Amino acid sequence: MKKTDAYIVSPLRTGIGKFGGGLMPLKADELAAFMINEIVRYAGVEPGLIEEVIVSQSYQSSEAPCMGRYAANLAGLPIEVPGYTVDRRCGSGVQAIADAAMQVQTGVLDCAMVVGVESMSNIEYYSTDMRWGKRLGSVVLHDRLESGRVRSQPASRFGECSGPIETAENLAQDYGISREEADRYACHSHRKAAAAWREGRFDKEVVPVPVPQRRGDPVLFREDQGIRADISLDDLAKLKPIIRGGTVTAGNASQQNDAAAGCLVVSESFLQRTGIEPMARLLGWSAAGCDPLRMGIGPVPAVARLMPRIGLSLDDMDVVEVNEAFAAQILAVLKEWGMVDDPRVNPNGSGISLGHPIGATGMRIMTTLLHEMERRKARYGLETMCIGGGQGMAAVFERIA
Numbered sequence: 001m002k003k004t005d006a007y008i009v010s011p012l013r014t015g016i017g018k019f020g021g022g023l024m025p026l027k028a029d030e031l032a033a034f035m036i037n038e039i040v041r042y043a044g045v046e047p048g049l050i051e052e053v054i055v056s057q058s059y060q061s062s063e064a065p066c067m068g069r070y071a072a073n074l075a076g077l078p079i080e081v082p083g084y085t086v087d088r089r090c091g092s093g094v095q096a097i098a099d100a101a102m103q104v105q106t107g108v109l110d111c112a113m114v115v116g117v118e119s120m121s122n123i124e125y126y127s128t129d130m131r132w133g134k135r136l137g138s139v140v141l142h143d144r145l146e147s148g149r150v151r152s153q154p155a156s157r158f159g160e161c162s163g164p165i166e167t168a169e170n171l172a173q174d175y176g177i178s179r180e181e182a183d184r185y186a187c188h189s190h191r192k193a194a195a196a197w198r199e200g201r202f203d204k205e206v207v208p209v210p211v212p213q214r215r216g217d218p219v220l221f222r223e224d225q226g227i228r229a230d231i232s233l234d235d236l237a238k239l240k241p242i243i244r245g246g247t248v249t250a251g252n253a254s255q256q257n258d259a260a261a262g263c264l265v266v267s268e269s270f271l272q273r274t275g276i277e278p279m280a281r282l283l284g285w286s287a288a289g290c291d292p293l294r295m296g297i298g299p300v301p302a303v304a305r306l307m308p309r310i311g312l313s314l315d316d317m318d319v320v321e322v323n324e325a326f327a328a329q330i331l332a333v334l335k336e337w338g339m340v341d342d343p344r345v346n347p348n349g350s351g352i353s354l355g356h357p358i359g360a361t362g363m364r365i366m367t368t369l370l371h372e373m374e375r376r377k378a379r380y381g382l383e384t385m386c387i388g389g390g391q392g393m394a395a396v397f398e399r400i401a
Helices: 028-043 067-074 092-105 144-150 164-175 179-198 233-237 268-274 292-297 299-310 327-337 358-376
Strands: 007-013 052-056 083-086 111-119 209-211 219-221 257-266 280-289 319-322 380-387 391-399
Touching: 007 028, 007 280, 007 358, 028 067, 028 111, 028 257, 052 067, 052 092, 052 358, 067 083, 067 111, 083 092, 092 111, 092 257, 092 280, 092 358, 092 380, 092 391, 111 358, 164 292, 164 327, 179 233, 179 327, 257 358, 280 299, 292 299, 292 327, 292 380, 299 327, 299 380, 299 391, 319 327, 319 358, 327 380, 358 380, 358 391
Parallel strands: 052 083, 052 111, 319 380
Antiparallel strands: 007 257, 111 257, 209 219, 280 391, 380 391
């Protein structure tokens, strides 16, 4: 069987909504279905040519089970189009792209729709007490958003961990990262994101979303809500650390958000048949495990595993995207690579300023990366993710000139 390259077509995203913000009225299934239809429209592809729908979502729910299939049906795709859902936590979006690419590369299919989605504003509370009734005592409701963070690793093996903030503080201690360094990085992230919007750098990648209102016509949601263009180091210095004596504050950590992003992943023969133009091809990807209590360092082993496979190095990368879970976390990664203050890294901001809608972030970053590569006429771009529970992912894309 001849192997084919996997090409990326029409990478698009919504603006990123604040927690409880402008996208809250739309559930995850609605955001995913909207994204599917926008990609179909922008790419100019016949819906019947789509052979698989892969959706990345970390906070799945039985309100819309198997989001890949559910969203495909909600979007009105032909019933013959199957779908499934991927969860590798923060790396889910990258994994969905990789899944689609592997199916294309092995000849299983020629065209996959890939979407990343998360509506963190609508993540539910749940009970584990009521299946067989509750004879005595109180019923406990768990916050699934919080449980997904605290229970990311088995305490029986790794000990108790209060969540990702603690893992970031572990890296801050390991790499000697100060509160001032973290705040300075966060401030720079907001300023880069604000400049990107001001200069129109997001215009081609963001599609406006009509959001229903309780009264009146829908309102178009266009821009990322979490950016603070006027943020200063003095503002950030006033915030209290979340863990006493630590470096992480609400100002230098990623936000929790709502968003969707997506693309088509297709074969060379599909491009030849349809005349559709791709933006890039996936050159390679990898996943790697690391200490769950230092999960933020995950991009380092993932990149170390990937680069020898594709015969490249960090020096060959024209643009580098590292998701900003926490300022301390990304600074640890950049110190390990010797890339602190490298202008190739996150030129348009990332999780601290734009936001981190978990299941959508990998797709969002790829979308921003490819459009930035197009503007720069760059050849290679690297996307990396740290992942709760102690993993990292990395993917390299090559622009189609």
